[in-house]
Amino acid sequence: MRRRALLVLPGFLALLLPVDASAQKTIKVGYPMILSGPGALFGEPSLKGAQMYVDELNAKGGVLGRKIELIPRDTKGNADEAVRVSRELILKDNVDFLVGTLTSAEGPAVSTIAKENKIVFVAAIPKTDQLTAPANLHPYVFRTASTTTIEGRTAAEIVAKWGVKRIGTMSPDYAYGQDATKAFVEHLKKIKPDVEIVDQQWPKLGEADYTPFINAQMAKKPEAVFSSLWGGHFLTFAKQAKPLGYFDALKYNFIGAGEAASLESAKTMGADYPVGIWGNSYDVWDWKAGPDAHKQYISRLKEYTKQDPPSSWPITGYIAMQMLVEGIKKANSTDSDKVAKAMLDLTVETPIGKQTLRAKDHTANRGQFWGKTVMDPKLGHAVMQEVLYIDPAPFMD
Amino acid sequence: MEPSFLFGQFLGGLTAAMFLFLIASGLSLIFGVLRVLNFAHGSFYMLGAYLAWQIVRWVGPEGEGFWLAALGAALGVAILGAAIERLLLRHLYRREELYQLLFTYALVLVLADVAKVTWGTGQLSVSRPPSLSGSLQLLGITVPHYNLFIILLGPTIALVFWLLLQRTAIGRVVRAAALDREMLSALGANVGWIYTGMFFVGSFLAGLGGALVTPTQSIVPGMDVAVIVDAFIVVVIGGLGSFWGTFLGALIFGQVLAFGILVFPGFSIFAVSALMATILVVRPWGLLGRPIR
Structure with missing residues (x-):
């Protein structure tokens, strides 16, 4: 679904990798990801997370006695380009596996290449349900990303507790926005039949x-609003909505999916953030209730990326790589057919807890962090007041 | 439907229209005089936004530094625009128009990369200046002071430019340059500098538009391309090269967008695109434009 230019990175990383003639051949993993254009804001840290996992693993001797070589390629946020670089990775670079992709257009496109070439592909960020829907599912595609179903339904679970009846939605008019909003509306109606959807606004993706x-929505007087505007889109929306009194009218009963409460969004907006709304994020740096593994992961990430607080996106690449490597371990082979079988119902202890790739739809029970935002005077931007990791397992189909 | 809501929708459309007018007027001025369709106009707009952010960072977000940033950004972009005209574009006037199009399109790509290398790909944000950060209640709706300022700024700029073009000596020369550059040149006017000056002014407007939009939008890569499409729609509706046409086009664009979503929810852009297509068929030179000879 989603944004820094690192045009030299692929070549650069390849140079950095140590060449050890005595070891067996390295296991090559292609990483198609948005590394330029707006999506690189998320693609680049995702690659960092994957690279951190690989560096740590290689330092410990790799997997099956072999080191892993990560080969990133820039998809430029374009599904055709993602397909092109994935083919190239398979044919020219002879990669054993594919991990990555960001948007809900790239994921399904690369999945077809994985199917054609019988190569395991782990989708790290695309949320569209279509990726692993029965019609598109094949033995080689897996997803460690969250899904539009999980995201929408989790938001519905939260909103159901607010005691509100008149609900509105504000989402970008394309696959991701529509799917997440549909999942939210359907689930909310199911668990709280007395709600009424009073308004649905569909601004185009990238609306200025x-x-x-905002006016049209306020006129319908909803008591709460669900939105899947993400990244810069959410930023623009919130900057325009706040002075119009939109959030005050909603009494801050606004829930933003699409990582509205991520560090990236909060930091950019600073004092302009509509503090008090609810939002989600792929990761948080101060998950007090979280396992020790998460705290250790965060401290290693701070050191690796020299960022404090660290980005919320590296976890996407980290977990995707972790799942693949555990699959290789379990299969005791790098043969894609064997690894694909081993990954079915594979459960792995990740920094955010146990994640299982369900055999049924090859999708992990990947929840996200949700919370009501408050201003952190020390950092000067909004943070989640109480971080909730919501395990989606109970309401996945 | 409550009247206060319709009024709110009207004001929202008006604010959007005035932003678009700022940008599209520069595009239209440059085309009107130089006959160059400047694809890079949206890139100048984007640079205005980034420069404004940069200057706000230098002078600090507190206080009224934003105004300095807006003016500084507009001037910076204007100087860049004038330099590009003087040093590069100039050599293409004698070639086919296709070459000018290709050149300005190349500028789009180059400037997008320059912005990316300089400011990264993250979202940047500028706050509204404290003097205009409040809002007032007008006929039952909340109107942010900043929006009101934009609504007043648009017509002010339109009027100033119209007076300059119609009532001053420079204005007469510029109008003459638009009509017949060879004749004006033969009469001894320095057409070269008039062109550079117009490019300066047009770029200034783009830069100013980009800077002034930052308190209401995030600054992201891609904002150049998004805005140039809207600006083209505005000038096509109003008539390429027609100043008041651009004003009218922006007004129509804003209102059709604001009220279009009530009639066709989910097809926000449809109404505007349909309007443009209709005008292209019925009156290809736009509402207030002149058929090109």
Whole structure:
């Protein structure tokens, strides 16, 4: 679904990798990811997370006695380009596996290449349900990303507790926005039948002026709003909605999916953030209730990326790589057919807890962090007041 | 439907229209005089936004530094625009128009990469200046002071430019340059500098638009391409090269967008695109434009 230019990175990383003639051949993993354009804001840290996992693993001797070589390629946020670089990775670089992709257009596109070439592909970020829907599922595709179903339904579980009846939605008019919003609406109606959807606004993706949508929505007087505007889109929307009194009118009963409460969004907006709304994030750096493994992961990440607080996106690449490597271990082979079988119902202890790739749809029970935002005077931007990791297992189909 | 809501929708459309007018007027001015369709106009707009962010960072977000940033950004972009005209674009006037198009398109790609290398790909944000950070209640709706400022700024700029073009000596020369550059040149006017000056002014407007939009939008790569499409729609509706046409086009664009979503929810862009297509068929030179000879 989603954004720094590191045009030299692929070549650079390849140079950095140590060449050890005595070891067996390295296991090559292609990493198609958005590394330029707006999506690189998320793609680049995702690659960092994957690279951190690989560096740590190689330092410990690798897997099956072999080191892993990560080969990143820039998809430029374009499904055609993602397909092109994935083919190239398979044919020219002879990669054993594919991990990565970001948008809900790239994921399904690369999945077809994985199917054609019978190579295991682990989708790290695409959320569209289509990726692993029965019609598109094949033995080689796996997903460690969250899904639109999980995201929408989790938000519905939260909103159901607010005691509100008149609900509105504000989401970008394309696959991701529509799917997440549909999942939210359907699940909320199911668990709380007395709610009424009073308004649904569909600004186009990349809309510059949300004012008409905001006014139209306020006129319908919803008590709470679900939104899947993400990244810069959420930023623009919130900057225009706040002075119009939109969040005050909602009494801050606004829940933003699409990582509205991520460090990246909160930091950029600073004092302009509509503090008090609910939002989600792939990761948080101060998950007090979290396992020790998460705390250790965060401290290693701070050191690796020299960022404090660290980005919320490296976890996407880290877990995707971890799942693949555990699959290789279990299969005791790098043969994609064997690894694909080993990954079915594979449970792995990740930094955010146990994750299982369900045999049924090859999808992990990947929940996200949700919370109501408060201003952190020390950091100067909004943070989640109480971080909730919501395990989606109970309401996945 | 409550009247206060319709009024709110109207004001929202008006604010959007005035932002678009700022940007599209520069595009239209440059085309009107130089006959160059400047694809890079949106890139100038984007640079205005990034420069404004940069200057706000230098002078600090507190206080009224934003105004300095807006003016500084607009001037910076204007100087860049003038330099590009003087040093590069100039050599293409005698070639086919296709070469000018290709050149300005190349500028789009180059400037996008320059912005990316300089400011990264993250989202940047500028706050509204404290003097205009409040809002007022007008006929039952909340109107942010900043939006009101934009609504007033648009017509002010339109009027100033119209007076300059119609009532001053420079304005007469510029109008003459738009009509017949060879004749004006033969009469002894320095057409070269008039062109550079117009490019300066047009780029200034783009830069100013980009800077002024930052308190209401995130600054992201890609904002150049997004805005140039809207600006083209505005000038096509109003008539390429027609100043008041651009004003009218922006007004129509804003209102059609604001009210279009009430009629066709989920097809926000449809109404505007349909309007443009209709005008292209019925009156290809736009509402207030002149058929090109």
